[in-house]
Amino acid sequence: MNFGDKLLSGKFIITAEVSPPKGTDIEEMLKDASLVKDLTDAINVTDNQRALMRMSAQAACSLLRQEGYETIMHLTCRDRNRLALQSELLGASAMGIRNVLVMSGDHPVKGDHEGAKPVYDLDSVQLLGLIQKLNRGFDFSGNLLAGGTDFCTGAVTNTDTNELALIKLSKKIKMGASFIQTQAVFDTGKFCEFMDKIEPKHEGGRVKIIAGIIPLKSEKNAKFLNSNIAGVKIPEDIIHRMRTAKNPEACGMKIAADLINELRDMCDGVHIMPIGNHENTREILEMAGII
Amino acid sequence: MIISRQKEFKEILRNLNEWNIFIIGCGKCAAKMRVGGEPEVIEMGKKLRRAGKNITGWTVLSSACSIPSWEDVLSCNPGVKKSDALLVMSCGGGVSAISRLAGITVYPALDTESLGGVCGDENLKELCGMCGECKVWIFGGICPISQCSKGLLNGPCGGAVDGKCEVDERSCAWDEIYKKLEKLGKLEYLEIIHEPKDHTKKERSGKV
Numbered sequence: 001m002n003f004g005d006k007l008l009s010g011k012f013i014i015t016a017e018v019s020p021p022k023g024t025d026i027e028e029m030l031k032d033a034s035l036v037k038d039l040t041d042a043i044n045v046t047d048n049q050r051a052l053m054r055m056s057a058q059a060a061c062s063l064l065r066q067e068g069y070e071t072i073m074h075l076t077c078r079d080r081n082r083l084a085l086q087s088e089l090l091g092a093s094a095m096g097i098r099n100v101l102v103m104s105g106d107h108p109v110k111g112d113h114e115g116a117k118p119v120y121d122l123d124s125v126q127l128l129g130l131i132q133k134l135n136r137g138f139d140f141s142g143n144l145l146a147g148g149t150d151f152c153t154g155a156v157t158n159t160d161t162n163e164l165a166l167i168k169l170s171k172k173i174k175m176g177a178s179f180i181q182t183q184a185v186f187d188t189g190k191f192c193e194f195m196d197k198i199e200p201k202h203e204g205g206r207v208k209i210i211a212g213i214i215p216l217k218s219e220k221n222a223k224f225l226n227s228n229i230a231g232v233k234i235p236e237d238i239i240h241r242m243r244t245a246k247n248p249e250a251c252g253m254k255i256a257a258d259l260i261n262e263l264r265d266m267c268d269g270v271h272i273m274p275i276g277n278h279e280n281t282r283e284i285l286e287m288a289g290i291i
Numbered sequence: 292m293i294i295s296r297q298k299e300f301k302e303i304l305r306n307l308n309e310w311n312i313f314i315i316g317c318g319k320c321a322a323k324m325r326v327g328g329e330p331e332v333i334e335m336g337k338k339l340r341r342a343g344k345n346i347t348g349w350t351v352l353s354s355a356c357s358i359p360s361w362e363d364v365l366s367c368n369p370g371v372k373k374s375d376a377l378l379v380m381s382c383g384g385g386v387s388a389i390s391r392l393a394g395i396t397v398y399p400a401l402d403t404e405s406l407g408g409v410c411g412d413e414n415l416k417e418l419c420g421m422c423g424e425c426k427v428w429i430f431g432g433i434c435p436i437s438q439c440s441k442g443l444l445n446g447p448c449g450g451a452v453d454g455k456c457e458v459d460e461r462s463c464a465w466d467e468i469y470k471k472l473e474k475l476g477k478l479e480y481l482e483i484i485h486e487p488k489d490h491t492k493k494e495r496s497g498k499v
Contacts, residue, residue: 123445156449171446175484
């Protein structure tokens with residue numbers, strides 16, 4: 001069963017995030033992926049995340065596929081115009097990549113190539129629309145393709161959303177997103193409110209909501225995320241628990257496991273985004289009782 | 292209004308290889324922005340003299356980008372003919388217009404930032420992205436092409452923290468668009484799904 005089928009099956013989805021290497025040595029990436037092999041329904045592969053230049057997500061996904069992994073290729077609007085986006089997508093399809101997660105992408109000034117020209121020829125809503133065209137066998141300009149694509153497409157959202165962000169999310173759903181991966185969740189009460197707010201928008205459960213999880217490693221970690229990562233709001237009680245914990249890493253794992261356990265009845269899956277590698281992911285999922 | 296800023300003086304000096312320099316200011320945007328009007332031109336002349344240059348004269352044209360007759364400029368300013376190079380304190384439009392007319396090298400003293408405006412005593416940057424297909428009313432008069440750091444047409448990116456853009460200290464343009472449309476009673480405009488821009492609509496669509 002592929003990832004798209006699993007989404008339809010109603011199974012509680014588990015995905016995990018892996019970053020391509022900064023360089024050509026893929027050993028660490030393969031090792032990280034191997035830590036979550038057999039635990040996940042698909043591995044997300046990032047696209048120059050936080051605007052830090054790395055190996056292309058398409059190449060990394062292809063390499064992981066050779067090793068037997070199903071991947072979700074991230075695709076940002078930051079680095080490519082509509083020609084390059086389509087070439088990338090056709091190439092990805094030919095390499096057997098079936099799932100794409102679309103996002104605007106952090107601005108170049110946030111990364112390690114500050115002077116780069118930001119592209120944003122399309123935005124995430126328009127890119128989702130473009131993928132629907134490719135799936136129907138046509139390019140952006142309406143030319144017939146010699147073989148179309150068959151992508152299962154997803155989009156991202158923060159969960160602490162105002163009306164404006166909800167409108168954008170509903171546009172993403174209208175333009176064909178079949179799953180939504182959220183920014184890291186630390187407050188299930190707030191997440192529940194988010195789910196209520198989007199309930200009328202996600203088409204009676206057709207669109208699957210996968211909640212983001214970042215296992216914390218330290219209080220410093222938590223504070224860094226709060227002040228530097230948009231959409232992450234770690235409540236004071238969690239920061240206090242991290243501050244007073246004898247073993248902060250174990251405490252972070254417990255917090256993540258408890259969150260997953262609570263989220264199980266609220267949404268359609270979880271997406272694990274560790275700080276560093278996946279060495280603790282198996283144990284967290286076991287503690288949460290979902291594997 | 293073209294928004295420009297003065298280059299660092301050391302950069303101007305590094306570029307200026309010539310000895311005899313005539314300075315031209317602009318009485319429109321650069322004067323209003325206080326980067327190329329009479330006081331700034333006079334100050335530039337003093338600094339260049341102190342740096343050892345020979346200033347053959349200076350003038351402030353009513354508009355550096357709109358020159359009906361170069362002959363008139365020459366007859367009113369004999370210092371131009373005595374110079375080896377011109378230093379123009381205007382936006383890139385003015386520098387380029389003068390470069391077409393003057394037979395000598397023309398150096399810019401300013402860096403052009405954006406197409407903006409002035410409301411009261413507030414200088415406003417990046418009001419227009421010059422996309423060639425204006426739909427600014429749909430966004431409550433706030434152009435996302437120029438005001439949003441990513442030029443997003445279908446809503447905010449999710450990168451803003453406490454209403455501030457992820458790129459700098461400016462407010463998220465989309466928050467401003469929302470507030471404005473709310474005030475105008477036109478929030479339904481936010482539901483419109485915008486197609487990607489047609490870049491052939493720009494003047495010289497091939498330009499980057």
